[in-house]
Amino acid sequence: MSTDQDVEAAEVPVIDVRNVRVTFPRRHGGGDPGGRRGRLVALDGVSLSVARGECVGVVGESGCGKSTLVRTIVGLQKPDSGDVMVDGRAIPTISDRAQRRRLQLVFQDPFSALNPVLRIGTMLGELLRVHRLVPRRDIRARCGELLESVGLSLDYLDAYPHALSGGQRQRVSIARALALQPSVLLADEVVSALDVSVQADILNLLIRLHEELGLTILFISHNLAVVRQLCDRVFVMNAGRVVESGPTERVFAEPAHSYTRTLLDSIPRIDRRW
Amino acid sequence: MIPATRDNGLGDRGPDEAALLRLRELTVSLPTAFGEIRAVDRVSLDIRRGSAVGIVGESGSGKSILLRAVLGLLPAGARVDGSVRFDGRELTALRPRQRAEVHGRHIAVIPQDPMTALNPVRRVGPQISEGPRVHHGLKRSAARARAIELLGEVGIRDASEVYRRYPHELSGGMRQRVLIAMALACDPQLILCDEPTTALDVTVQKKIIELLQAVCAHRDVALIFVSHDLAVVSELCDDIGVMYAGQLVETGRVTEVIADPRHAYTRALLRSLPPVDGPRTRPTSIGGSPPNRLNLPSGCRFHPRCPVAEPRCASLPFDLREVGDGRRSACIHGEAGIPEPAGHAAAAGRNGAAL
Numbered sequence: 001m002s003t004d005q006d007v008e009a010a011e012v013p014v015i016d017v018r019n020v021r022v023t024f025p026r027r028h029g030g031g032d033p034g035g036r037r038g039r040l041v042a043l044d045g046v047s048l049s050v051a052r053g054e055c056v057g058v059v060g061e062s063g064c065g066k067s068t069l070v071r072t073i074v075g076l077q078k079p080d081s082g083d084v085m086v087d088g089r090a091i092p093t094i095s096d097r098a099q100r101r102r103l104q105l106v107f108q109d110p111f112s113a114l115n116p117v118l119r120i121g122t123m124l125g126e127l128l129r130v131h132r133l134v135p136r137r138d139i140r141a142r143c144g145e146l147l148e149s150v151g152l153s154l155d156y157l158d159a160y161p162h163a164l165s166g167g168q169r170q171r172v173s174i175a176r177a178l179a180l181q182p183s184v185l186l187a188d189e190v191v192s193a194l195d196v197s198v199q200a201d202i203l204n205l206l207i208r209l210h211e212e213l214g215l216t217i218l219f220i221s222h223n224l225a226v227v228r229q230l231c232d233r234v235f236v237m238n239a240g241r242v243v244e245s246g247p248t249e250r251v252f253a254e255p256a257h258s259y260t261r262t263l264l265d266s267i268p269r270i271d272r273r274w
Numbered sequence: 275m276i277p278a279t280r281d282n283g284l285g286d287r288g289p290d291e292a293a294l295l296r297l298r299e300l301t302v303s304l305p306t307a308f309g310e311i312r313a314v315d316r317v318s319l320d321i322r323r324g325s326a327v328g329i330v331g332e333s334g335s336g337k338s339i340l341l342r343a344v345l346g347l348l349p350a351g352a353r354v355d356g357s358v359r360f361d362g363r364e365l366t367a368l369r370p371r372q373r374a375e376v377h378g379r380h381i382a383v384i385p386q387d388p389m390t391a392l393n394p395v396r397r398v399g400p401q402i403s404e405g406p407r408v409h410h411g412l413k414r415s416a417a418r419a420r421a422i423e424l425l426g427e428v429g430i431r432d433a434s435e436v437y438r439r440y441p442h443e444l445s446g447g448m449r450q451r452v453l454i455a456m457a458l459a460c461d462p463q464l465i466l467c468d469e470p471t472t473a474l475d476v477t478v479q480k481k482i483i484e485l486l487q488a489v490c491a492h493r494d495v496a497l498i499f500v501s502h503d504l505a506v507v508s509e510l511c512d513d514i515g516v517m518y519a520g521q522l523v524e525t526g527r528v529t530e531v532i533a534d535p536r537h538a539y540t541r542a543l544l545r546s547l548p549p550v551d552g553p554r555t556r557p558t559s560i561g562g563s564p565p566n567r568l569n570l571p572s573g574c575r576f577h578p579r580c581p582v583a584e585p586r587c588a589s590l591p592f593d594l595r596e597v598g599d600g601r602r603s604a605c606i607h608g609e610a611g612i613p614e615p616a617g618h619a620a621a622a623g624r625n626g627a628a629l
Contacts, residue, residue, distance in 0.1 A: 061475040062446065165563065166333065195332045195502040197546040200557035207556065222475045225548035229557050249554060266480040267550045268505035270532050 012088040013049040014183050014216050015073060020046045020082030022068055042068040043079070044240040050184065055210045055217040057231030057248065059224050059263065065240040066220045070188050073218075074103050087183055101131060104177035108189035110169035114161040120147070120172055121157030127179045146175040150205060167198035174205065178215075185209075188220045203230055225267050228252055236260045293320040294464060294496050295344065299356035302336070302343045311567040313339040315520035316356070318594075323463070326490060326497040328507030328528065330543065331517035332564055337500045340517070341466050344498075345383065346373050361463065378409045382457035386469040388449035392441040398452045399425075399437030405459040424455040429485055447478035451485065458489060465490070467499045471506060483510050505547055508532050516540045519565050519575040522594060524608075526601035534611060536603040538583070539576045541612050574604070581615035582607065 023039040043065045050056045060066050071077035073084055075091040084091045086102055107113040115123060124143040128134050134142045144154045150171040161169055170190060177185050187206065191199040207230060209215045221227050227234055227248065234251050236244040236259065244257040255261045302314040314336045321327050329337045342348050344358055346365065358365040361380065365373060385391040393401055402424060403417035412420060418437070425433035428451040441449060450470060457465050467486070471479040487510060490497050501507050507514055507528065514531050516524040516539065524537035535541040545558040562579035565571055571578050577587035587606060597608040607613060 061477050167563075196504070197332055197502075197543060197560045199548075200546045200559040203548075203557040204559055222477075223548075224476075225550045228550075228554060229548050262477065264550070266476040268476075268480075268483075268503070268509050269550050270505045270508045270544070270547065 013085075014052050014054075014087060015048070015050040015218060016083075016085040016088075017046060017048045017069070017073065018083045018085070020069075020072055020079045020084060022065075022072055022077060022079050041240050043072065045082070046237075046240070046242055048235055048242060048245075050216060050218055052183075052216055053210075053214045054233065055206075055219065055231050057219045057221065057227035057234040058237060059221055059227050059234060060237035061222055061263075063239075064237045066222075066237060067188060069237070070105070070186055070218075070220060073186065074105060075100075097131065101180040102183040104180055104182035104185055106170070106173045106177050106185065106187045106190045109193055110166050110173060111161075111193075113173050114169055116161050119158055119160055120164075123172075124157075124176060124179055127176065131180060133180070143179075146179050147172075149178060149209075150175045151201075165198075166194050167201055170194065170198075170202050171205065174202075174209075178209070184216045184218055186218045186220070189222070190219075191226060192221065192223070199226065206230060223267065224252070224263050236263065292322055293359075294323045294361060295319075295321040295498075296359040297340075297344075297357070298359070300340070300343060300358060301355040302339050302348060303353040303355070304339070304349060305351045306568070308568050312520050313352075313567070314343060316592075317517075317522045319515055319522060319525065321464070321496050321498060324490070324494040324496055325513060326487075326499060326511040328511035328514045329498060329500045329517060330502065330504050330507055330514060332502060332543075334564055334567070335517040336520040337517050338468055341383075341468055341498065341500055344466060345377060345381065346370070375409075378405060379460050380462050381464045381466065382460065382462040384450075384453050384457050384465060384467045384470045387473050388446050388453055388470075389473065391453055392449060394441050397438050397440055398444070398449075402437075402452065402456045402459055405456065409460050420459070421455070424458055425452070427458070427489065428452075428455045429481075430455075446474055447481065450474060450478075450482050454482075454485065454489065458493070458495075461493070462495060464496045464498070467497060469501050470499075472501070472503070479506070486510060503547075504532070504544055516543070519567065519570065521575065521592060521604065522602075523576070523604045524602065525594075526603075530599070530601060536597050536601060536608045536611065537576075537605040538580045538607060538612050539605075542579075542581070574606075582613050 020043050022043040023041050026038060026040045046069060058066055058069065068077060072079055121140065121143050124146055125139045128139050128142055129136070143157055147154060147156055152168065152171050164172065191202050194202060203226065206217060210217055219227060219231055231248050234245065234248045235242050236251065236257065238259045244251060244255065244260050251260060255264060297317055297319045300314055300317045301312060303310050304313045317340060329340065331337045343354055348354065354366055360376065363376070365376065368376065392398060399418065399421050402421040406412045406420050407417045422433045422437055425436055430436050430448065430451055444452065471482050474482060483506065486497065489495070499507060499511055511528050514526065514528045515522050516537060518539050524531060524535070524540050531540060532544065535544060542560040546560055548557060549555060560579060565575055573588040573590050577583040580587065584606065590606065592604055594602050594604040595608070597603045
C-alpha cells in the first residue's frame, strides 16, 4: 500500500509464523482433550505464512486456537516457543508505534469495537494525529477519504456509533484499520455477527480492497463457505494445529483431512435451482 | 402453516382445530423518540401442531418482535392489535397472570445467546427444574430427576454431573443444549426459537439443528424458528415465512420457496448466501439497506432495492395473496415467478459473477 513497503523483497512473507507453541495454565476441571497435564495447549507447533498481496483464510471451530493465533501475531500473546516475523522482522513491541501500525485488526463484534462516545471523524482523526500520518490541516479530508473507501458517505464523520447499523459499524472498523496503512489486515470473524445479506456487502468490500489496493488480508472464520468466497489460500485448524492447508479450491474440492470434511459437511446447504 | 385464506383476517371463525397458533392481522406498534413505528405490520400466519415454521428476514424486519408479541414480552409502551390465538384461546385478551400460566406450561422459548440466557450464579440443574416445580408442582427430588432425564434427552452425557455445573463451566454448545432441556421441561406444545444457532460454530450449529429436529419429531412439538439464515431454516423447517420491513411478504413450504421463490426479496436473500458447492463466486449482495421505518416507501417496501421492480410497484397497495398451491406472496411477480433483471444474463444472475 505505501511506498516504503514496495522496496522490500517480494519473497519475504508479510507474516511468517514458525512452529509457534502457546500454552496457558489450566485451573481445576476443564476436560480439554489434547492438553498436557497442568497446561492447556492452545497452539501446538503452528506454522503459517502470508505473502504480500495475498488473502489467506484460517478456519476452525471455537477453541481451535484461531484467536490465540491472531493475538500471537499482533504480539498480545507471547509464544512459549517458535517465532513470529512480520515483514521479515520480529513482532513489534507495544512501545514501538511505527512498527505496530503494520498490523491492524478488525474484530467480530461491531457493537463493542467502537468507542461509543467518539464521533466517527474524531476517532479516525485521533489515529492520524497520534501516528502523524498526515498534516494536521488535512486530517478531516483524509478521514473523509477513508470513509469513502469503505463505501460510507461523508455524513458519517459526525455520527456516533449508536446511529450506525452493524454493517456500517463494520465498515467504520475497516476504515479505522486502513487509516494506519497496515501491511496486513487481520480480520477476526468480521462477518459472523452480521446478517447474511450484510455479510455479502462486507465481503465484497474486502475483496475490492484486496484487489484494488493490494491489501494483504488474514481472514479468520469458522465458516468455510465465506472463506471460499474471499480467500485464495486456506489453513484449517483443529485443536491448536494446522491440519490442512492449500489453495481454497483444492481444499474444497478434495479435502484431505477428515476434520476438513466434517467442517464442510456442517455448512447448511440449500438446493440452488434458481 | 395452513395457507391463511385471503379474507379470514377477522379471527372470528372460532377455534381452528388444526392450527395450534393462529395470528390474524397482528400489528405491533412501538413508540420511538421520532414517532411510532409498526415493527410488525398486519401479519397473519397459522402454525399447525407439530410443524416447524421458519421466519426469515434481515435485522430489523420485525421477526424477533413478532416472537415477543406471541409471548407478550414486548417493550413498555408497545401496542398490540389483531389476534394471537393459541389452542383456541385468545392470548391478547388474557391478564398477565393467566398469560404467564399458558406460556410457562405450553409455550417455551430458546433464546439467541446461550452465553447470557442462563443465570450465572446458579447451577444449571435447578434452573431446568424450576419450570416443572412451578407449573407441574413437582417436589424437589422429582424435579431433579426430571431435569437429569431432560439433560440426557438433549444428548448430554454425565447428566447428573452437568446438573451441578455452573453456566461458565460449559461450552456454548452445551449451554444451548441446557436451554433446550429447559424449554422441554414443561412439555410445551410450541417452542419459539430466536436465532438459537447464530452464536454457534457451524459444527455445533449442525448438531443443535439435528437435536431440535429429533426432539420436535419425538414429542410432536411445534416450532417457530426465527433466523436471518435461509440455509439453516431450510434444514430444519417445514414451512417458511419471509418478513421484510415488518410485513410478511412470502409464505409456503420451505422446499418450494427455496426451489422457486415467488417474491423478489426472497430470491435476493437466497442469492446472498455463500454457495458451498459449484463454481466459486463473488458474494451477491442485495444492495441498499432496509427502509427507515419512520419513512417507508410507498407501495411495495422492497421496490427501491428491487432489481425487477416495475413502476406500479411504487403505488400498488400491499396484498399478500395466494399464488397457488398453498403459497402466498405479496410480489407482483408472485404468480408468474420472478424474472431476471433486464440486461442480466441468466447464468450470471444465478451465480453472481464468476471469480
